[in-house]
Amino acid sequence: xxxxxxxxxxxxxxxxxxxxxxxxxxxxxxxxxxxxxxxxxxxxxxxxxxxxxxxxxxxxxxxxxxxxxxxxxxxxxxxxxxxxxxxxxxxxxxxxxxxxxxxxxxxxxxxxxxxxxxxxxxxxxxxxxxxxxxxxxxxxxxxxxxxxxxxxxxxxxxxxxxxxxxxxxxxxxxxxxxxxxxxxxxxxxxxxxxxxxxxxxxxxxxxxxxxxxxxxxxxxxxxxxxxxxxxxxxxxxxxxxxxxxxxxxxxxxxxxxxxxxxxxxxxxxxxxxxxxxxxxxxxxxxxxxxxxxxxxxxxxxxxxxxxxxxxxxxxxxxxxxxxxxxxxxxxxxxxxxxxxxxxxxxxxxxxxxxxxxxxxxxxxxxxxxxxxxxx
Amino acid sequence: xxxxxxxxxxxxxxxxxxxxxxxxxxxxxxxxxxxxxxxxxxxxxxxxxxxxxxxxxxxxxxxxxxxxxxxxxxxxxxxxxxxxxxxxxxxxxxxxxxxxxxxxxxxxxxxxxxxxxxxxxxxxxxxxxxxxxxxxxxxxxxxxxxxxxxxxxxxxxxxxxxxxxxxxxxxxxxxxxxxxxxxxxxxxxxxxxxxxxxxxxxxxxxxxxxxxxxxxxxxxxxxxxxxxxxxxxxxxxxxxxxxxxxxxxxxxxxxxxxxxxxxxxxxxxxxxxxxxxxxxxxxxxxxxxxxxxxxxxxxxxxxxxxxxxxxxxxxxxxxxxxxxxxxxxxxxxxxxxxxxxxxxxxxxxxxxxxxxxxxxxxxxxxxxxxxxx
Ligand SMILES: Nc1ncnc2c1ncn2[C@@H]1O[C@H](COP(=O)(O)OP(=O)(O)OP(=O)(O)O)[C@@H](O)[C@H]1O
Ligand SMILES: Nc1ncnc2c1ncn2[C@@H]1O[C@H](COP(=O)(O)OP(=O)(O)OP(=O)(O)O)[C@@H](O)[C@H]1O
Ligand code: SF4
Ligand SMILES: [Mg+2]
Ligand SMILES: [Mg+2]
Numbered sequence: 001x002x003x004x005x006x007x008x009x010x011x012x013x014x015x016x017x018x019x020x021x022x023x024x025x026x027x028x029x030x031x032x033x034x035x036x037x038x039x040x041x042x043x044x045x046x047x048x049x050x051x052x053x054x055x056x057x058x059x060x061x062x063x064x065x066x067x068x069x070x071x072x073x074x075x076x077x078x079x080x081x082x083x084x085x086x087x088x089x090x091x092x093x094x095x096x097x098x099x100x101x102x103x104x105x106x107x108x109x110x111x112x113x114x115x116x117x118x119x120x121x122x123x124x125x126x127x128x129x130x131x132x133x134x135x136x137x138x139x140x141x142x143x144x145x146x147x148x149x150x151x152x153x154x155x156x157x158x159x160x161x162x163x164x165x166x167x168x169x170x171x172x173x174x175x176x177x178x179x180x181x182x183x184x185x186x187x188x189x190x191x192x193x194x195x196x197x198x199x200x201x202x203x204x205x206x207x208x209x210x211x212x213x214x215x216x217x218x219x220x221x222x223x224x225x226x227x228x229x230x231x232x233x234x235x236x237x238x239x240x241x242x243x244x245x246x247x248x249x250x251x252x253x254x255x256x257x258x259x260x261x262x263x264x265x266x267x268x269x270x271x272x273x274x275x276x277x278x279x280x281x282x283x284x285x286x287x288x289x290x291x292x293x294x295x296x297x298x299x300x301x302x303x304x305x306x307x308x309x310x311x312x313x314x315x316x317x318x319x320x321x322x323x324x325x326x327x328x329x330x331x332x333x334x335x336x337x338x339x340x341x342x343x344x345x346x347x348x349x350x351x352x353x354x355x356x357x358x359x360x361x362x363x364x365x366x367x368x369x370x371x372x373x374x375x
Numbered sequence: 376x377x378x379x380x381x382x383x384x385x386x387x388x389x390x391x392x393x394x395x396x397x398x399x400x401x402x403x404x405x406x407x408x409x410x411x412x413x414x415x416x417x418x419x420x421x422x423x424x425x426x427x428x429x430x431x432x433x434x435x436x437x438x439x440x441x442x443x444x445x446x447x448x449x450x451x452x453x454x455x456x457x458x459x460x461x462x463x464x465x466x467x468x469x470x471x472x473x474x475x476x477x478x479x480x481x482x483x484x485x486x487x488x489x490x491x492x493x494x495x496x497x498x499x500x501x502x503x504x505x506x507x508x509x510x511x512x513x514x515x516x517x518x519x520x521x522x523x524x525x526x527x528x529x530x531x532x533x534x535x536x537x538x539x540x541x542x543x544x545x546x547x548x549x550x551x552x553x554x555x556x557x558x559x560x561x562x563x564x565x566x567x568x569x570x571x572x573x574x575x576x577x578x579x580x581x582x583x584x585x586x587x588x589x590x591x592x593x594x595x596x597x598x599x600x601x602x603x604x605x606x607x608x609x610x611x612x613x614x615x616x617x618x619x620x621x622x623x624x625x626x627x628x629x630x631x632x633x634x635x636x637x638x639x640x641x642x643x644x645x646x647x648x649x650x651x652x653x654x655x656x657x658x659x660x661x662x663x664x665x666x667x668x669x670x671x672x673x674x675x676x677x678x679x680x681x682x683x684x685x686x687x688x689x690x691x692x693x694x695x696x697x698x699x700x701x702x703x704x705x706x707x708x709x710x711x712x713x714x715x716x717x718x719x720x721x722x723x724x725x726x727x728x729x730x731x732x733x734x735x736x737x738x739x740x741x742x743x744x745x746x747x748x
Contacts, residue, residue: 056577057548163665193434193666194604195641195681198648198659205658220577223607227650227659247655264582265652266607270631272653273611278582283533284547353653 009083010044011182011214012068017041017077019063023289035289037063039238041077042320047181050208050215052225052246054261055235056285061218064235065184068216069103070094082181099129102175106187108167112159118145118170119155125177144173147210148203165196172203179211186218201228222265226250231330234258237296238288243320244330251350254323254332254340256303263349276352279345293317295335303339310335395464396422397565397598398446403458404622405441405450411670415441417622418458420696423566426596428589430609430630433619436666439602440488442619443568447479463565481511484559486552488570488602493555494543500527500554501539504561511562526557531587549580553587560591567592570602585612606645607652610634618642621667621677624696628731638699638733640684676736684737692736699731699738 018041020034038060045051053061066072068079070086079086081097089097102125105111112121122144123137132140138155145154148169159167168188175183188204189197205228207213219225225232225246232249234242234257242255253259263279281300286292292299298313312335320331332340340346405416416438423429433439445456447467460467462482470478479485487493495503504523508514514522528535530553532546543551552572559567569588573581589612592599601613609616609630616633618626618641626639637643647660664681667673675690676682682689 056579165665193436194606195434195645195648195662196665198661199663201650202659202661221650222578223650223652226652226655250652260579262652264578266578266581266605266610267653268607268610268634268646268649268651269653270610270634273607276611278586280583281579284549 008047011047011082012045012216013078013080013083014041014043014064014068015078015080017064017067017079018075019060019067019072020075033289035287036238036291037288038067038074039288039291041235041238041240043233043240043243045182045214045216047214048208048212049231050217050229052229052232053216053218053235054220054222054225054232056220056261058285058288059235060238060288061235062186065103065186065216065218069101069184070098071103095129099125099178100180101182101184102178102180104168104171104175104183104185104188107191108164108171109191111171112167114158114160117156117158118150118162121159121170122155122174122177125174129178131178140177141173144176147176147207148173149199163196164192165199168192168200169203172200172207176207176211180213182214182216184216184218187220188217189224190219190221197224204228222261234261237285237291239296240320240333241297242330242332244323244332245328248323248329250353252323252329252341253346253349254337255297255334256301256340257297258332259340259343259346259349260302262353263345267352272352277348279349295333297334302345303334303336303343306343306345307336307339397425397427397463398423399459399461400446401459401461403442403445403460404456405438405445406455406457407441407451408453408455413669415622415669416445419619419622419624420458421617421624421627423598423600425565426592426598427615428592428599428601428613430613430616431600431602431619432604432606432609432616434604434666436669437619438622438669439604439619440570442622443570443600443602444485446568447483447485448475449479449485481562482565484562484564484567484597486555486559486567486569486572488574493558494551496543499540499542500546504539504554504557507558507561522561526561527554530554530557530560530591531583532557547580548576549584552576552580552584556584556587556591560595560597563595564597566598566600568600568602571604572601573608574603574605581608588612606633606649618645621673622669623677623734624732625678625734626732627696632731636731638731638738639678639735640682640737640739641678643739644681644683676734678735684735684739686737688736694734694736696732696734699733 017038019038020036023033023035041064043051053064055061067074081101084097086094086097119141122141126132126137126140141155142152145152150166150169159170162170189200192200208215217228229246232244232246233240234255236257242249242253242258249258253262260279260281267273279302283300286299294314294316295318298304301313304310304313318333318335320333322331323329323337334340399422401420402418403416404418407413407415419442431439431443444450446460448456450456462478467475467478501520501523504526505519508519508522524536524539527539532538532550532553546554572588573584576584588599601609603609613630616628616630617624618639620641626633626637626642628638633642637646644660644662648662650659662681667677675692676694679685679689
C-alpha cells in the first residue's frame, strides 16, 4: 500500500518535467510559441504502489505518461527509473530499462494489430527484445494468457474474435510479457462496457499483488481512481495542483480545483444528488499555450473570488506544499489551504459524498472532516 | 400474503386515472438488416408523461440510441422498425416522411450522441442557429438572428453576443454542447431526447450541462428522455429510470428504487461492480462474461448466462417486464416472489408512485436500504 518504508528508493522519480510542443501558426509568427502540455511536474512512485493521475481533458496526463515511458523526449526535467536518469544513459541501456516499463492504452481495439494472432501479439515484446527461443516464447505466452484469464486456445485466434474486455486482457498479457516493474495504464477501462470494467480493474489488482507491480494509472473517472490507487496527483493545465494519499484526497482535499472536481462528480445516490449544490467553475480552461500567471488555476478559482481576489494568486505560483506536519498527508499547491479546509464549499461537497454512502446504505463509518490542519 | 394486485401498473397509487401520456411506445423493435441481422431493440414498451424526466440507462450496444432514434424513424434504410409509437395521440408510423420531419423539427428535439454530427464546421454558430429558428418559425432574417442570440445566451454561453459569430471549432467542448442544446430546444419541443449529452465532456462541464438541461426542460415543461451509460448521471435529474440490456428494458423503476432497491439482477450487479466516488470497496464484484451478440437469437433471458440468480426457467423462457407490486415496498420483509404479476405490454403510467417493473423470473429480494447487501 501507499507509504512503504521511507528508506526504499522510489522506482520512478519525475523531476520538474516539462514537455512543450511547438504551437502552430498564430498571429505572433515571429515569437516562438509553445503548448506547455506539461509544465513543471514532479512526483515519485514507490515499488508496489499505484499512483493515479487525474484531471480534465488536455491537462497533460497522457503527455506525462509518454515522457515517463520515453515515448517522447522531455523539453526539460529528469526522469529517474530505479535511480537511473533515463536521458543520461546510452541507447542500449535505455532499451534494457524500457523493458521494465510497459504501457497499456485506452483503446484495446486500436492497440492490437488485427493481422496477427494473439500469440504473435503477446509474444511481440519478447521477439523485439530477443527473449528466449520460439518454444520458450510459446510457453511464456500460454502462461501469460492463463494469468490474464484467457482460454489457452485464444493463442491461435485473431484479436477481432474477442470482445473489448478480452482484448484488453490480451493487451495486458502483452504488457506483462517482459515481466515489467512498472505499468503505465492510460485510461485502461474507459473504452470498455461498464459491466466489464470491474473484471479488468480486479485483474490489474491481482497482477499487482502477485507480481509486485507498480502502476501509474491515468483516469478521468474520480470514482475509479478512489477504488484503485494509493496516491493521486490531480493535474490542471500542465501542472500538479494536489498530490495526496488517496483517502486523504477524497476526505480532506486542500486545493480548490480538487474540491470543484469532487463537487461535480455524479454520485449514484438520488438523495445526495438532489440535495447537493455544486461548485460551478466559470469560463473555460485557459490555453496551455498561454497559461495564467501566478497560480495556474486563479482565473477560475472559486476560493480566490470568495477571498476578494487576493493579488498573490495572480502573481506568485504556489508551490506544492506539504500538508500538516507528519509529512504523510501529501501536498497541495494553493496559497490558502486553510481557507479551503474551512470553507462551506468543502463542507457541502464532503457532506454530499459522505451523506450518500452513510445515509442510504446505513451504518457505514465515515470520518467527519476536521477543519483544522496542523502547521 | 396478499394476493397479486389486480389493477394496472401504478394506477392503484395515483389519485384518479393517469393523464394520457405524451409518448406511448408499444412493442418497439428495431432490426438492422446489415451483413448480419442485428436485432438492436427487442419489443420495448413504455410511456412518458408530459414534463417527465426519464433516464434510459444501459451499456454500449444495448440499443439505447437505436430505440430512441427509431421513435422518430431516424434510422438507416436497412433498419426495420416494428411496433407502435404514439406522440400526443398521433401514431407516428402513419405520418409521411414530410410530416415526420416536421415532428422532428418542432415536437421532438434531439441532442445527438455524436457532437460532431450536429454542428456544421464551416458555418458560424449564428448562421446555424438562425437557420434552425427560421425552419420552425417563419420570421424575417433580422428577427431570427435576434432570437438566435437570445437562445445562445439562454444556454449560458458567456459573451453570447460576441461569440455567436464564431465557428464551432473556436468553442470548447462544453460551449459546443450548449450550442447544440440551444438548437434542440429552440422550437420548444414537447419531447427532448438527449443521447449521452455529457459523455464527451469533463466532469465539471458535465455537471453544468446536466443542470442546464434540467433548467431548460423544467422551465418549459419539456419531457426529457436522458440516455446514458452512467447510472450516476441520472440520479440527480430524472424521476424514473429504464435500464436496458440486450435490446430490452429489463428494469423500469422510480430513480430512487433503481438506486436503493433495484429489482433486476443486472441492475444489482451493476451497482456492485461500479467504483463509487463516495467509498472505496474491498473488491469490486464482477459480472462475468459479456453482453450477448445481438446478431444471434437469444433463448430465454438475455442476462441468464451472466446471472447469479439464474433458475431453470431463465434459460428457457424470456421474461417479460412484470410489475413488482407496491406491496413489496410497503412490506419489504415479507415480500413474496409469487406476487410478481405478469403484465401485458409492461406499460408504464406516469404518476407519483411509478410501479417497479422487472424482466426477471427470480428477482432479487428487496434488501432494505441497500443494493449492496
Ligand atoms: N503532439 C502534440 N503536439 C501538440 N500539442 C499536443 C501534442 N500532444 C498533446 N498536445 C497538447 O498538450 C495538451 C495536453 O495533452 P494530453 O494528451 O497530455 O492531455 P490529457 O490530460 O491526456 O487529456 P485527455 O484526458 O483528453 O486524454 C493538450 O492541450 C494537447 O492538445
Ligand atoms: N446503423 C447501424 N447498422 C447496423 N447495426 C447498428 C447500427 N446502429 C446500431 N447498430 C447495432 O445495434 C445495436 C444497438 O446499438 P445502439 O447504437 O442503439 O446502442 P447504444 O445502447 O446506443 O450504445 P452506445 O452506448 O455505444 O451508444 C448494436 O449492436 C449496434 O452495433
Ligand atoms: S492559490 Fe489562489 S487562485 Fe490558486 S487555488 Fe489557491 S486560492 Fe485559488
Ligand atoms: Mg490522455
Ligand atoms: Mg448510443
